Amino acid sequence: SLSAGADQHSPTLGVCVGDDGQSLAKKEERINCQIKKRGHMVVATFERLSNSRSTVTLSVPDQSPMERFSKHHLNVTQLCEQSWCEIKVVYGFLKPHMKRREMRRTAVTTGASIHLARELEANPDALTVVVHTREDREALKLINLIQMVPALEAGQLVREFPVLGVLDGVFFLGVVDELYCSKSGELVLSELKTRSHNSLPHPAQAKGHSLQVGVYKLLFDSMVQGSMKRDQLLHYLKLRPHQAFGSALQSYAQKLGLLAVTFGELVDHMLVVLNFSNVQPIDKLCLEYRHQSSGVLIGNREVEFEETLLMAELRDYLAFWRGEREPHGVDIEDIEEAWKCRMCPYEESCEWRSSRLQEVMVDGSKKAK
Ligand code: SF4
Structure with a gap:
């Protein structure tokens, strides 16, 4: 069996395996971990990659900024x-x-x-x-x-x-x-x-x-x-x-x-x-x-x-x-706003911007078809 624990005040998630609760480090097992945000919760899915495959999903409240x-x-x-x-x-x-x-x-x-x-x-x-x-x-x-x-x-x-x-x-x-x-x-x-x-x-x-x-x-x-x-x-x-x-x-x-x-x-x-x-x-x-x-x-x-x-x-x-809503980035399709990104030091690595650019490209290719 696989069990997981998390401190709700910390984004760090700790995982233990087995009935004896030994840590993963001791067991040296390989594990897949996916962390996603759903509303106010952080949902972590752990998947054990050993012979006896097992999965556990854990939700913890997200911290406000x-x-x-x-x-x-x-x-x-x-x-x-x-x-x-x-x-x-x-x-x-x-x-x-x-x-x-x-x-x-x-x-x-x-x-x-x-x-x-x-x-x-x-x-x-x-x-x-x-x-x-x-x-x-x-x-x-x-x-x-x-x-x-x-x-x-x-x-x-x-x-x-x-x-x-x-x-x-x-x-x-x-x-x-x-x-x-x-x-x-x-x-x-x-x-x-x-x-x-x-x-x-x-x-x-x-x-x-x-x-x-x-x-x-x-x-x-x-x-x-x-x-x-x-x-x-x-x-x-x-x-x-x-x-x-x-x-x-x-x-x-x-x-x-x-x-x-x-x-x-x-x-x-x-x-x-x-x-x-x-x-x-x-x-x-x-x-x-x-x-x-x-x-x-x-x-x-x-x-x-x-x-x-x-x-x-x-x-x-x-x-x-207060964490009651997600942060909003620049609307890159709005000509009155998009120029802000060009002066931004995070332009190259900004995930918001790159995901919006992708959406725009997908929309554009759908329209072209
Ligand atoms: Fe905001 Fe990202 Fe644009 Fe910078 S690049 S202004 S962080 S949306």
């Missing part, structure tokens, strides 16, 4: 990448060396220096603070946020404002490029995008940008409306509330007049600052496009904010992360 890629939270920019191609997001986790190479290339070509110059312009006295723990690193972001709230209340421009919170059961983190008060008193969120071409983006690219600023608004508004909860923040970020700051961060916090010395105390302080601030929700969402090599303005676009539509879109994206 959140579990599989050990994600406790998402960055807003990850949603934008997802709006481009979900298969590419998956490859980014499976082939991290290729993603790192692409990120290095895009950091050079996406005008990272324009962003940095702007940040330094808004904060010329920026200091480097040495961080020792994850709590230190996140605390530094919260300290920056606490520092920016009075500036926002006074109607001043702030840059690199951290936003965080739970949307549809998933914890998000992001950083807003720019918030300022318009002449008519509206609070405007503006996101700077640099482009290698001196032209406004294609709708497929602009879609991700609009999604990004829309999600920023949802997060920012819920923060200033007091929806953020201490326990949620600690739970999703897996941070220790009693962790004391490292010495450099402690001196930095003291210099700014902050009394908090542990991460939990800082979170409490930030929630008080947000809950008692008079900062209003964002009124207007803007995208600013600049030419990356010259820094010249290409154009500005205002983004419509339709909360119901945005939440429906967000739920669909999150259905992928």
Whole structure:
């Protein structure tokens, strides 16, 4: 007899043969194993290739991408990448060396220096603070946020404002490029995008940008409306509330007049600052496009904010992360989409693309007959 076992938290399947449960390695038997996905299940069929041929089929629940890629939270920019191609997001986790190479290339070509110059312009006295723990690193972001709230209340421009919170059961983190008060008193969120071409983006690219600023608004508004909860923040970020700051961060916090010395105390302080601030929700969402090599303005676009539509879109994206649906790749038959694959580092090895190409060829030959 053949029996099989699987750990439902791991894609690795272990197989034992015989009544004594000896492992295959000991028996040195040859075995065929086929693994297929059916809905939310991974179905493995093992076939023993010895004299007494026997087969066993085993089904285990598939892991969601959140579990599989050990994600406790998402960055807003990850949603934008997802709006481009979900298969590419998956490859980014499976082939991290290729993603790192692409990120290095895009950091050079996406005008990272324009962003940095702007940040330094808004904060010329920026200091480097040495961080020792994850709590230190996140605390530094919260300290920056606490520092920016009075500036926002006074109607001043702030840059690199951290936003965080739970949307549809998933914890998000992001950083807003720019918030300022318009002449008519509206609070405007503006996101700077640099482009290698001196032209406004294609709708497929602009879609991700609009999604990004829309999600920023949802997060920012819920923060200033007091929806953020201490326990949620600690739970999703897996941070220790009693962790004391490292010495450099402690001196930095003291210099700014902050009394908090542990991460939990800082979170409490930030929630008080947000809950008692008079900062209003964002009124207007803007995208600013600049030419990356010259820094010249290409154009500005205002983004419509339709909360119901945005939440429906967000739920669909999150259905992928929760494993409630399969990832979607580029529709290679759509001329408005197919060009994305030509700029993709995974083009050569992409199974989605090659299987769609085959389908197109089969369809084409059927029609020809
Ligand atoms: Fe997505 Fe196309 Fe890249 Fe495949 S080749 S990951 S479908 S963009």
